[in-house]
Amino acid sequence: MSKLQSRRQFISGCARYSLGLTIAGVIGFSLTNASSQQWLWQIDPFKCTNCGRCATHCVLNPSAVKCVHAYALCGYCDLCGGYLKPGHIARNTAAENQLCPTAAIERKLIEEPYYEYHINEELCIGCAKCVEGCSSFGNGSLHLQIRQNICVNCNECAIARVCPSDAIKRIPADEPYLIKGGFEHGQTL
Amino acid sequence: MVRLYKKHIPLKNHNNIFLGLIFLLMTVPTQIAHSQQQRFPKPEFQTEYQIPETERPNPRAPFMEYLDLFLLLAVLSLTTWLVLKKRSRKWILWVSVFSLLYFGFYRNGCICSVGSLQNLTLSLFNEGYSVSFTVLAFFVVPLLFALAVGRVFCASACPLGIIQDLVIVKPIKLSPWLQKSLGLFPFIYLGLAVLYAATGTDFIICRFDPFVGIFRMGAEFHMIVLGISFLLIGMFVARPYCRFVCPYGALLKICSLNSKYHLSITPKDCINCKLCKDSCPFDAIDFPTDEKENRASRKDFWKFVFYAALIPVLMFVGGWAVSGSYKLLSSAHPDVYLANLLVSQPELMQNTENLDIETFMSSGKTLEILVEEAKIIQEKFRFGGWFLGAFIGLVIALHLLNQVIFRKRSIYEANRGDCFSCGRCMDYCPVGKPEHPFFKDKPEMVVKS
Numbered sequence: 001m002s003k004l005q006s007r008r009q010f011i012s013g014c015a016r017y018s019l020g021l022t023i024a025g026v027i028g029f030s031l032t033n034a035s036s037q038q039w040l041w042q043i044d045p046f047k048c049t050n051c052g053r054c055a056t057h058c059v060l061n062p063s064a065v066k067c068v069h070a071y072a073l074c075g076y077c078d079l080c081g082g083y084l085k086p087g088h089i090a091r092n093t094a095a096e097n098q099l100c101p102t103a104a105i106e107r108k109l110i111e112e113p114y115y116e117y118h119i120n121e122e123l124c125i126g127c128a129k130c131v132e133g134c135s136s137f138g139n140g141s142l143h144l145q146i147r148q149n150i151c152v153n154c155n156e157c158a159i160a161r162v163c164p165s166d167a168i169k170r171i172p173a174d175e176p177y178l179i180k181g182g183f184e185h186g187q188t189l
Numbered sequence: 190m191v192r193l194y195k196k197h198i199p200l201k202n203h204n205n206i207f208l209g210l211i212f213l214l215m216t217v218p219t220q221i222a223h224s225q226q227q228r229f230p231k232p233e234f235q236t237e238y239q240i241p242e243t244e245r246p247n248p249r250a251p252f253m254e255y256l257d258l259f260l261l262l263a264v265l266s267l268t269t270w271l272v273l274k275k276r277s278r279k280w281i282l283w284v285s286v287f288s289l290l291y292f293g294f295y296r297n298g299c300i301c302s303v304g305s306l307q308n309l310t311l312s313l314f315n316e317g318y319s320v321s322f323t324v325l326a327f328f329v330v331p332l333l334f335a336l337a338v339g340r341v342f343c344a345s346a347c348p349l350g351i352i353q354d355l356v357i358v359k360p361i362k363l364s365p366w367l368q369k370s371l372g373l374f375p376f377i378y379l380g381l382a383v384l385y386a387a388t389g390t391d392f393i394i395c396r397f398d399p400f401v402g403i404f405r406m407g408a409e410f411h412m413i414v415l416g417i418s419f420l421l422i423g424m425f426v427a428r429p430y431c432r433f434v435c436p437y438g439a440l441l442k443i444c445s446l447n448s449k450y451h452l453s454i455t456p457k458d459c460i461n462c463k464l465c466k467d468s469c470p471f472d473a474i475d476f477p478t479d480e481k482e483n484r485a486s487r488k489d490f491w492k493f494v495f496y497a498a499l500i501p502v503l504m505f506v507g508g509w510a511v512s513g514s515y516k517l518l519s520s521a522h523p524d525v526y527l528a529n530l531l532v533s534q535p536e537l538m539q540n541t542e543n544l545d546i547e548t549f550m551s552s553g554k555t556l557e558i559l560v561e562e563a564k565i566i567q568e569k570f571r572f573g574g575w576f577l578g579a580f581i582g583l584v585i586a587l588h589l590l591n592q593v594i595f596r597k598r599s600i601y602e603a604n605r606g607d608c609f610s611c612g613r614c615m616d617y618c619p620v621g622k623p624e625h626p627f628f629k630d631k632p633e634m635v636v637k638s
Contacts, residue, residue, distance in 0.1 A: 012446075012447045013447075015446075015447040016336060016447040016448070016449060019336055019443065019444055019447060020333075020336055023329060023332055023333065023336070026309070026329070027325065027329055029313060030309055030312055030313060030320060030325055031325070033312045033313070033316065033318075033319045033320070034312070034319055034320050034321065034322055034325050035319045035320075035321060035322070036321065036322055037319075037321055038248075038251045038254055038321055038323075039321060040248055049548055049551075051544050051548065053544070059401075059402075059405060059407070059408060060405070060407070061407050068243055068244070069243060070243055071240045071241050071242070071243065072231070072240055073231075075228070075229025075230065075231070075232065076232045077229055110234065110236065110238050111234060111235055111236045111238065114232045114234065114238075116238075116241075137228075138228060138229060139227060139228055139229055147246055148246060148247060148248035148249075149246035149247060149248065149249075150246075151248070152297045152299060152405065153248070153249075153299060154299055154395065155299055155300075155301075155304045155305075155307070155308065155392055155395045156307075156391070156392040156395050156396070161391070161396075161523075164544050164545045164547075164548035164549070165548050165552070170318075173248055173251060176245065176247070176248050177245045179243050179245065
């Protein structure tokens with residue numbers, strides 16, 4: 001019996017050490033491509049085609065993707081393609097004139113004829129309707145961003161999987177946002 | 190004049206401009222990527238108005254990732270002590286409830302060791318993708334613990350396992366044949382997950398994780414249905430996901446089979462009282478072998494030789510079969526799918542209903558380039574298919590070979606591969622517990638601890 005036991009122990013020990021070596025090998029090999037960075041998901045607003053899948057495919061409901069406003073790029077127009085529905089009846093804050101399905105865009109008169117548009121992120125569902133309107137008729141100051149304080153940072157972003165324009169990328173955490181800049185920063189950022 | 194222009198265009202001629210823009214929008218394909226354009230100049234405010242900054246709420250602080258890792262290490266070490274020294278099911282249960290709340294409901298099931306194997310695979314096969322040290326540690330630490338003391342990770346750290354462990358009501362015994370056959374699936378799933386991660390196609394473990402939707406209190410409908418069905422089945426077939434699906438469990442099983450130390454049902458010497466016989470809901474207790482039934486015969490020897498010879502045959506057949514089905518396997522990749530669709534049905538290129546086709550058409554990429562890219566991915570699948578098939582063949586062959594190997598056993602003990610170290614059986618063992626009902630009328634049997 002003891003002979004049998006020791007033989008079993010020997011085989012098991014050999015297997016244990018070879019498994020240990022394998023794991024060590026995996027560690028060593030992957031350390032060459034590992035980093036101390038934390039990784040996050042980010043939308044590139046210049047690639048985004050406002051397809052609307054951010055609203056429907058995020059694991060969270062409402063989505064962690066929100067419309068954000070690059071104020072420095074905004075024309076502060078009264079007639080805002082992101083705020084007003086095409087074919088709106090009057091240019092005011094009445095619900096039937098608003099493009100946003102959840103009335104998440106708040107319009108405030110700064111001075112004639114300039115209006116500030118502010119996104120209420122509590123209400124925003126990330127449907128990109130306003131983004132589409134703003135990029136088609138306006139300066140493109142409204143754009144989508146993954147809100148990092150809401151995002152649960154899934155191992156594989158469920159929106160990235162279905163994004164038709166490949167706009168969602170995994171990026172190191174030190175620059176969590178790629179926000180559109182103002183005119184003075186030029187066209188890129 | 191310039192000021193007038195700036196102020197009055199939006200005010201007076203807006204209707205015409207608006208109509209014109211709508212017309213333009215209707216004629217031009219709508220999905221063209223709109224970049225930033227200075228259609229309307231920046232206003233020159235007369236008042237004191239300051240242009241606000243765009244808000245950038247911060248992500249979770251990076252040190253929190255190290256907290257996750259610290260808690261994983263703490264939970265695993267504590268469980269090791271509880272399993273080997275303290276021998277307390279009750280405390281293991283409480284530790285597991287903590288892990289369920291923290292890793293499951295608080296961390297929403299992400300970061301998780303089960304899924305981390307895909308990140309690691311992708312980083313090994315794709316130079317552009319790197320894992321963080323925390324993810325690497327989450328993958329490796331439970332395996333090292335399994336190598337040392339068995340599957341303590343399953344007992345009290347994995348939220349997927351614990352949520353099933355808590356719903357066990359009346360576990361039924363599965364026939365060993367059924368159990369072994371279903372137990373092959375985790376290895377196949379593991380192979381598939383590695384292939385899909387290595388080709389950068391998908392993280393299938395995360396995508397078909399049945400419980401993450403419950404932790405997040407929301408997911409696609411079919412995933413919630415799957416999660417709830419696993420829990421309902423789990424009331425009677427204990428821990429169905431862990432035993433018959435979990436690909437990380439397959440790795441833990443291999444490590445645990447050769448572990449240095451392991452949970453033992455009895456604290457001292459087994460007295461073969463059979464009290465623990467039905468205590469394991471996972472059928473992971475090996476019974477003493479029946480000498481007459483299992484004596485190795487000449488016939489068994491030839492069976493062994495036959496199955497051993499079958500190993501290379503099955504590996505080759507498996508590799509050939511899986512590699513041959515590369516077209517089917519690779520169609521899960523979005524690029525391959527799109528290329529297949531457009532090549533087989535070119536009329537769809539005019540389809541404006543399909544978002545993917547529309548975006549592709551307006552991206553300026555030609556179909557030839559897409560097809561070339563799809564072919565590269567398909568080649569990867571054909572190559573990787575050989576490894577996947579050979580792996581599946583090897584697993585099946587070793588499984589068959591295992592059936593004819595006779596292991597002599599004289600006591601009741603936990604099966605190191607299948608045991609989750611949950612500690613239920615320890616409570617049933619009367620050894621060292623003179624107050625146990627088993628000893629009430631047999632005081633002479635009390636074993637001093």
